[in-house]
Structure formats: structure tokens, C-alpha cells
Amino acid sequence: MKITRGQVEHVAHLARLALRDEEIAEFTGQLDAILAYVDKLNELETDDVEPTAHVIPMGNVVREDAVGEGLLIEDVLANAPGRKDRFFRVPRIL
Amino acid sequence: MAYETIIGLEVHAQLKTRAKIFCGCSTEFGGPPNGHTCPVCLGMPGVLPVLNREVVNFALKTGLALNCRINPFSRFARKNYFYPDLPKGYQISQYEHPLCEEGFLNIDVDGEQKRIGITRIHMEEDAGKNVHGEPGDPYSYVDLNRTGVPLMEIVSEPDLRSPREAAAYMRKLRTIVRYLEVCDGNMEQGSLRCDANISLRRVGESALGVRTELKNMNSFKHVEKALEYEVRRQARVLNEGESIVQETRLWDVERGVTLSMRGKEEAHDYRYFPDPDLVPLQVDAAWIEEIRASLPELPDEKMQRFMTAYGLPQYDAEVLTVSRELSDYFEACNRAAEAPKSVSNWIMGDLLRECKGDDEALAHCPVKPEMLAGMIRMIEQGTISGKIAKTVFGEMLKTGKTPEVIVQEKNLVQVTDEGAIAGLVDRVIGDHPEQVAQYRDGKEKVFGFLVGQVMKASRGKANPAAVNKLLKEKL
């Protein structure tokens, strides 16, 4: 697997990361090395191994359909970068 | 050039649970902005979502009603994208292992039944709502009450061949989720939403053409109109020798056209991966059987029963079973009236004209099933004429009084006494010598006029059969 500069730019864009040129070069090399390491798994015979669904071997953890208390509005908006009345305020979309 | 239309629908149905899908916040519509939120649905760091079991029950009900295979193993995945109404930066959805797959739904178009395949049904969380300020306001405002409200996405196979079939499919789906009481089916309020994939291909070809995805159609009428527009647009593009661009287009209700979303970002690169916060879901046979046992009689079965048990024509049975409320109304009314076809006629005519096919209106209609039944019994027994019954029905609507009281108060009992009717007939014959002469000269049409005069003289209360008979005799 060879990671290209274009792929790093694409993933950075999807993650809304503004990378400098030298960072793109650095991460291209790092990501390539990481994926090459993961590729080692392909050397193993895994035909008889069940894919891991979850690291904790359990299922069906569910809750009842019951309404509980929410947060107070001051707590909801406490960390918001901007607010107006009871709303979060964000740069205009649309 | 002749083209075949290929349509597949993706329908999002908001599930009527009390609490959200992964937390205990209320799903109630219209609360104060951000009043139904907690650390889980706000996407605070370090919280753990836990699946609401009722969401699975509702999706299972739908899957069984739509003849799906229920997957014994299913799990949740993160769908990653950025938007202000999505606080976590990802939506919890299902991807590789949805809860239900490979079902079908039957629709009727022009008297022909057609089977439409269901590809999959999966569960996911809804996003919040963005409120845009006045033009010129540099901000938008976010309300996260809807964030985490459970949705079920129902994806059809590309089996629909016309906008009409697509609309019929949507209607049928709405009827079913409402029968199951898992979704209120309100398209205008967004509890049932529809996206469509549509493409054209030349008749006779087997490969699918390039498709567009249509969004923003918030009523059955708009689903049909938007698809009709898109069929015409794609045919025009293809006829000009151009090719269709694969893109998302928005239905513009005001202008009646679909518009490209080009320019806006279309992040189709969602980088799904299994959500490590949620353990897999295993549905065993016992759980499935528990749900199967709780299924109500479904619209298709009920329609068949209405035809065989009550001898109703298919059209009547279809109209009456469009909602549980309406079919219950019919059955309650018929239990007392025991005249299925008359009951059906009055419901499909006068009652539905008043209630406009709206179950809310039906529930609040002053004419209760027993009242309509009482009125129909009076017609069947000859106490009132069908014509007078229209007046009685109007009065029941206005006043909520029983038909018996109305007939007595307004003195509307049908006159069947031949002596009384004969007197009126004599008077009408005496008052209209000209028409009587015309009738005797062979102008049969005048007879209807004379009957009308007698009825009028009796203020609608004379028994029409008796009037006919006496008038014939005396002429």
C-alpha cells in the first residue's frame, strides 16, 4: 500500500484540517509506514477466525424507552462558542 | 426516443418512541429549543450511548410487516461528516449489517398489483435543526432537540417504473407504518421523508442509466410532481445527445423544478466504521416471534377480509382500510347497522367529504359510528328517505344530536300513507294542467318533473316509490 500526497490532502480536507506543505509530506510518510505495519496482518492465515465485532465480547446492551431529565439550558450552552437565546449560534450556513 | 423510468426510494420514518435512540431525552416535538438535550445527544466527550430497545422493536415490526429477513447479527456504524446540526461530527447509523434485508411490499396501480422489493431497513439517529436568520444575518442558529430522535431508513429496490408507482409505494408504506403505530406518517411535518433515485434507460436496454438523487419532497403530491419533472428533464437532456450528471437535486416547490445542488459540497465519502461505543445487536428467534405475535392485522389482509366478510367491492375495501381508524369506524358502524354497502357508501361519500381523509378529523367528527348506523337503519326501515337522510346527516354534523332526535324534532318521518300522498298528487295534477297534457301526449320526461313537484309539496318526506305508483295510476 502506497499512500499518496493526494490521499492525505483528501482526508485532511474531509477532517477540515488545514495542513502546511511540510506537514502533508511528513504525514504521507507516517501514514504509509503505519499502513505497511498493519499490512503485516495479511501474512497470517485468518480463514478460520471470526471477525471481531467488538473488543468486549457482549451484545444487546439496551435501555428501556423511558424519558429522563435533560440538562439545564445554561449547562447545555455553557461551552458553546456563541449563543442567542436558547440556540447555539454558528456561522451562517446556506 | 422511448425511455423506461427507473425509480428507487429511500424513506426515513421517525419512530414514535418516548425517548431518543441512545439517551433518555424526550422525542416530543416542539419543546423549547435545546430543552430536550443531555450530554449524550449533545456529543459531549466521554459519554456512552445505550440503545433504546423499543427502537429495535419498532424496526422489527416494520421488517416483518414488509416481509424482510431479520439479521440475527447487526451493528451500528459511524457515518462521518461535518454539519452544525450534527454535534458529534458523525451520525450513528447502520452500514454493513442492517437489521432487516430483502423484503417486499405490494402496491396497486390501475387495478394491477405489483411487488416492490425492499433492499434493507436500518436504524439511525436524526440530526438537529438549523434555523436561519433574516437575510443579512451572518449567523445560523442550532436547536438539537431532534438530535438522536430515532429514525428507520427503508430502502427500496429500483423496482418502481413511474412517478405514480412511487407515490403509490409511499402511500402504502405510510399506511403500514401507521397500522403498526411505529410512525405518525406526517410528511408535511417531516416524520416521513423521502429521497428518490431516478434514471432513464432506452426501452429494451438492460443496463441502468446514470441517476440523480432528488430531495426535499414533503408531500405525496410533491413526490409525484418532482419525479415527473425529473423524467421530462432527463429525457430532454438525453434527446439532445448530452449525458446525465450524477448529482443531488432539490425539488423547488415554488417554481416546480428540480435544481442541482452543485457548488454545495456533496460529501459522499462518509468513511463508515463500526461504532466502538455500541456492542453488537443479536436478535434471536424468540425475540422475532414475540414481535410477530404483536403485529396487528395489516392493510392487505384487512382489505381481503372486508371483501369476503362484508361482500364489499375491492375499491370500497381499499378506501376503508387506508387507516386503522377508518376501518374501525366502518366496523363499529356496520356492527349496529348490518348493511355493509350502505355503510360504506355513506362513509366514502358524506363522511370522508367532511373528514378529508384525515384521522384526526375523523376522531373529532360529531357523527359517531352508532349515530350513522342509527340513520342508516332508519333508511333501511323506510322511516326516512335517502334524500331526507342527507338533511339528517348535515344536522348530526352541526349539532351532534342523534338521528332519532333530529327526525323527531324536525318532523322528518317519511310519509308512506297512500291517502295523504294521493291528496298531494291530486293537487299537483290540478296545478299543472299543461305538463299533464304533455305527459298524456307521450312526453315521458315530464313525469320526473311531476314527481319532483309532489316531493316538494311533501317537503321531501313522501315515500318516492309510493309517489311514483300513485302518480302513474292517476295520470
Ligand SMILES: [Zn+2]
Ligand atoms: Zn439526550
